[in-house]
Amino acid sequence: xxxxxxxxxAGGSRNIRAYINLAWYALLGGVVIVPIVRLINALVQPPDTxxxxxxxxxAAASKVHRSYALDHPSIEQHDEKLSFQTSSDPLLEPLNCLxxxxxxxxxxxxxxxxxxxxxxxxxxxxxxxxxxxxxxxSTNDGLVDSVRVDIxxxxxxxxxxxxxxxxxxxxxxxxxxxxxxxxxxxxMLDVGGNVGWFSMLSAxxxxxxxxxxxxxxxMIRLCESAVLNGWSLSSNPVNNQLHxxxxxxxNNHGEEHQMYKVHENNPGSFTFSDKAxxxxxxxGGLLQLVTLDALAQEQNWLEADDDTRISIxxxxxxxxxLKVFQGAKELLKSGTVKNIFMEWKKGEKKEESAEWEEILxxxxxxxxxLYKIWNxxxxxxxxxxxxxxxxxxxxxxxxxMPIQNANLWIRLIES
Numbered sequence: 201x202x203x204x205x206x207x208x209x210a211g212g213s214r215n216i217r218a219y220i221n222l223a224w225y226a227l228l229g230g231v232v233i234v235p236i237v238r239l240i241n242a243l244v245q246p247p248d249t250x251x252x253x254x255x256x257x258x259a260a261a262s263k264v265h266r267s268y269a270l271d272h273p274s275i276e277q278h279d280e281k282l283s284f285q286t287s288s289d290p291l292l293e294p295l296n297c298l299x300x301x302x303x304x305x306x307x308x309x310x311x312x313x314x315x316x317x318x319x320x321x322x323x324x325x326x327x328x329x330x331x332x333x334x335x336x337x338s339t340n341d342g343l344v345d346s347v348r349v350d351i352x353x354x355x356x357x358x359x360x361x362x363x364x365x366x367x368x369x370x371x372x373x374x375x376x377x378x379x380x381x382x383x384x385x386x387x388m389l390d391v392g393g394n395v396g397w398f399s400m401l402s403a404x405x406x407x408x409x410x411x412x413x414x415x416x417x418x419m420i421r422l423c424e425s426a427v428l429n430g431w432s433l434s435s436n437p438v439n440n441q442l443h444x445x446x447x448x449x450x451n452n453h454g455e456e457h458q459m460y461k462v463h464e465n466n467p468g469s470f471t472f473s474d475k476a477x478x479x480x481x482x483x484g485g486l487l488q489l490v491t492l493d494a495l496a497q498e499q500n501w502l503e504a505d506d507d508t509r510i511s512i513x514x515x516x517x518x519x520x521x522l523k524v525f526q527g528a529k530e531l532l533k534s535g536t537v538k539n540i541f542m543e544w545k546k547g548e549k550k551e552e553s554a555e556w557e558e559i560l561x562x563x564x565x566x567x568x569x570l571y572k573i574w575n576x577x578x579x580x581x582x583x584x585x586x587x588x589x590x591x592x593x594x595x596x597x598x599x600x601m602p603i604q605n606a607n608l609w610i611r612l613i614e615s
Contacts, residue, residue: 282408283384283508284438287498291454291490294443297423297432304420311416319344321417324424330355332367335404338424339395340417348395357397361578362541362607366398369511369539370405384408385441386509389492389537391449391524392516396422402512403431403442410495414448414487449517450489451526458486491527501536508536515542522555525562532566540568540610541579546598553594561590563610572609575601579609 287293303309304322312321323341328334339348348357357363366388373386388402393413399422403409409431413419422444426432431442448457495501501508510531517524521542531537540563544556569586570593572579587593597606 281384282441284443285499286438289494289498291488292495292498294437295446296435297427297444298435300420300423301427309416324421327355331401333404335400336425336428337397337400338421338428340421359576359578361574361580363401365578365609366401366512367405370402370407373511374406384508386511388512389510390514393422394418396425398514399442400425400429407511409442411442412445412447412449414446416446419444419446448487448489449492449524449527450520451491451523452489453491453494455489456486457489493528493530496531502530502534510537511539513537513540522559525559535612538612542608544597544606544608546604557590557594560593564590567613568610569613570608571611573606575606579607
């Protein structure tokens, strides 16, 4: 593991010929602008002078980084108590990050047996982010995950408006007047956590985080970050601020499903949706799925006298959105979830459009409204129109957004 400055690229020095070939293919194939910009950024980065250090598998250096992170003044301290309840359901017991990282150091994780120079799974890079409340983030090598190179170069994510929206919510939570402030911390549910950017962002602002990420490639980095920041140091989850689950989320608690690889160099694109995949199965990818309603039941969030406030529910599940919401109907009806962030994709087929209409109808019926919308960087444009049905809202989104994807901020209508 190595610490990167703002002018270091995680992939290290590369073969210039490969970049020239890539640029040629980009011009011929009409590839979108973003990869070209990343290519140029990568080329102007100086060589990684510490390459010998990071050639080694994850090692004792992490202990040094962890100690530094715990002593760093950017790690805020909060007085509100944690709300985690020990579960009687083994499917809902959080992953022990310390045990996972120990297995990783010993090279005992089967899914990473294909470690090569082209897919260096055993390299990780640590970065102190440039956010209003900085935190440490461990990420994959650029050859393993080409999408998140912005974190290495800039210290922040490629969805700045989404990050700012979440920070605004959590700032407001911390500024609630004493008579309104609860004894418990606000909760953030991260369904499809990837390497944990938004989970760590929320934890840095004091939220208690429940994060679901089924891909072990991402979960290792997520656990490194959680441990380095001091948020998952205990083998007893009651004492931890961040609770990781290496499981998918769906509408049938306990169901097993195969995970599929969509883009080899983007672990965040892996999916449980065979319709969205159309590619190879992930080795060891048969995983059990859980529902948010089952989690809510175990954590007593559905009790009438419970003062839990789920400030943020973020969903990024690559085509499985409908099943996630179907498995969270009771939680949504309870009014415990205040804000929902998700990526909407314009359905190219009637079946896909019908699924999105059902999702939007479910949310409207549960008392939510579309608050803000924009494209990939995140939701920033306020929506003033009210919608009477999911179909009406779907027509609005399709006609308003000029591109295929949009980031939605959906919030509970407070009575």
